[in-house]
Each structure stands twice: as structure tokens, then as C-alpha cells.
Amino acid sequence: MSGPSQRLLHLYHTLLRAFGPQHWWPGESAFEMMVGAILTQSVAWTNVEKAILNLKASGVLSPQALREIAIERLAELVRPSGYYRAKAAKIKALVEHLDGYGDDLDRFFDKDLDDLRTELLGIHGVGEETADAIILYAAEKPTFVIDAYTVRILDRLDLSPASPWYGAYKAWLEQHLPGDAGMFNEYHALLVRLGKDFCKKTPNCTPCPLLSLCPTGQARATAIL
DNA sequence: ACCCAGGTGGCCC
DNA sequence: GGGCCACATGGG
Numbered sequence: 408m409s410g411p412s413q414r415l416l417h418l419y420h421t422l423l424r425a426f427g428p429q430h431w432w433p434g435e436s437a438f439e440m441m442v443g444a445i446l447t448q449s450v451a452w453t454n455v456e457k458a459i460l461n462l463k464a465s466g467v468l469s470p471q472a473l474r475e476i477a478i479e480r481l482a483e484l485v486r487p488s489g490y491y492r493a494k495a496a497k498i499k500a501l502v503e504h505l506d507g508y509g510d511d512l513d514r515f516f517d518k519d520l521d522d523l524r525t526e527l528l529g530i531h532g533v534g535e536e537t538a539d540a541i542i543l544y545a546a547e548k549p550t551f552v553i554d555a556y557t558v559r560i561l562d563r564l565d566l567s568p569a570s571p572w573y574g575a576y577k578a579w580l581e582q583h584l585p586g587d588a589g590m591f592n593e594y595h596a597l598l599v600r601l602g603k604d605f606c607k608k609t610p611n612c613t614p615c616p617l618l619s620l621c622p623t624g625q626a627r628a629t630a631i632l
Numbered sequence: 633a634c635c636c637a638g639g640t641g642g643c644c645c
Numbered sequence: 646g647g648g649c650c651a652c653a654t655g656g657g
Contacts, residue, residue, distance in 0.1 A: 444638090445639095447637090447638055447639090448638080448639040448640065449636095449637065449638085449639045449640080449652090450637055450638085450639090450653085450654075450655090451636085451637040451638085451654090451655070451656075452637085452638065453637090453655075453656075454637080454654060454655060454656090455638090457654095457655085458654095486653085486654070487654060487655075488653090488654070488655095489637085489652080489653045489654040489655080490639090490640095490651090490652045490653055490654080491652090491653070491654075492652075492653085493640085493641090493651085493652050493653085494652090494653095497640085531640090531641080532639095532640065532641080533640085534639060534640045534641080535639090535640095536638080536639060536640090537639070537640080540638080552638085554638045554639085555637085555638070555639085556638065557638090595638090596638095598638095599638055602638085603637085603638075
């Protein structure tokens with residue numbers, strides 16, 4: 408008989424074997440990751456890439472430049488990522504907050520994980536998933552990021568906590584896995600890879616890496632997602 | 633033409 | 646504290 412820890416580790420190794428390391432988060436700097444974390448809210452990453460490209464081409468992918476740019480112009484630049492007016496306001500809120508640290512991310516991140524998380528949640532536009540993505544991928548501290556793919560895949564595998572809240576999934580995973588930031592990083596990225604690049608695009612995916620893990624034997628991704 | 637994509641905040645009860 | 650809803654573009 409195998410408990411949640413064994414099953415979660417097995418899932419991790421299965422995905423890692425199937426897909427290899429994902430090298431997340433996509434982005435050249437911690438600040439770019441933070442902006443990307445906001446832009447990717449409820450939107451396909453391909454849209455975010457266009458928006459980031461616009462910001463780079465305009466030379467405004469820095470906290471100071473983003474504070475100085477007019478919000479209407481910022482909105483136009485991030486337009487491809489959807490919800491563009493709302494996201495422009497969120498980015499403004501983020502860089503205003505960073506102003507309090509002289510735009511020094513190391514100084515911003517240099518605090519207890521829970522304190523950093525609470526502070527992030529106080530920024531307009533930063534909810535739990537975005538906060539955890541920033542903590543894990545930009546600050547490189549061990550928190551597990553829960554997103555829609557994670558929930559659906561774990562539910563399908565009957566590997567879910569009792570309560571359906573964000574915090575319950577997060578606690579469930581952190582409780583049953585070694586608290587290693589590198590592993591949380593890779594694990595979340597692999598779950599998204601499975602959901603995004605594999606399941607949707609491969610109807611009846613015969614080589615589905617979850618096949619041996621699914622209790623009902625119906626781990627075809629079309630069934631999962 | 634429709635559906636959905638790596639959520640969040642505001643408002644209502 | 647939960648249940649709705651607005652927010653909006655781009656690709657399948």
C-alpha cells in the first residue's frame with residue numbers, strides 16, 4: 408500500500424522521466440518573471456510572450472521605466488496578454504511597491520517566506536498563485552504553486568486534499584514532499600507541461616506518462632483535462 | 633462561431 | 646466565507 412507521499416513522488420519521477428527538466432520560469436531576470444507572473448493570469452503563455460516582447464522592444468522592462476510610462480501606453484504594450492487595462496494597473500501597483508525597496512529585488516526578497524508572501528498578497532493584482540510563483544521562481548524560496556492544471560491533474564489521479572481550497576492543495580503537496588525549492592520548481596513546471604503541451608494536443612495520448620498512475624486506468628489526458 | 637488559456641478583485645448576501 | 650461577475654486577446 409502506498410500513501411500520498413509515495414504516489415506524489417512517483418508522479419514526479421514519471422513526469423521528469425517523460426519530459427525532462429523544464430528550466431522554469433521562462434524569463435531572463437527575476438523582475439521579468441514577476442511581470443510574467445502577472446501577465447499570465449488566466450491567459451495562454453503565448454499571449455504573454457508577445458506582451459513581454461513589446462515591453463522589451465520599448466525598453467521599459469524595468470521597475471523605474473514602468474513607473475514612468477503612462478498607464479495608457481503600458482496598457483497598449485501588454486494588450487496581447489488580455490485583460491490589458493487591468494493588467495497595466497497591476498503592473499503599476501507592483502513597481503510602485505518595489506519603489507519602496509529602491510528597486511532592489513534582493514532586498515525585497517530578503518525576508519521570511521511567510522512575510523514575503525503576506526507582503527506580496529497586499530499588492531493589488533497579486534493573488535495566491537501569483538505570489539507563490541514569484542516566491543518560488545523569482546525569490547527561489549520553497550513554496551508550491553497551485554494552478555488550474557495542478558488541481559485538475561491531482562483530482563483526476565485521486566491525489567487531492569480533502570478541501571478544495573488553494574491553501575489545502577498547497578499544504579497537501581508541501582506536507583507530502585521534501586521541502587526543496589528546486590523540486591517544487593520542477594514539479595509545478597512538469598504539471599503545466601503535461602496539461603498544456605501534451606494532453607491537449609494529443610487526443611487519446613497513448614504514451615501518456617500518467618497511464619500507470621491512474622486508479623481507473625483512464626489517464627488519457629483528454630479525460631484529465 | 634465557439635471555447636478556453638499557468639487568476640484576481642469587487643460586490644453581494 | 647462562498648457565489649457571481651468583469652476583465653479581453655489570440656489560437657485551436
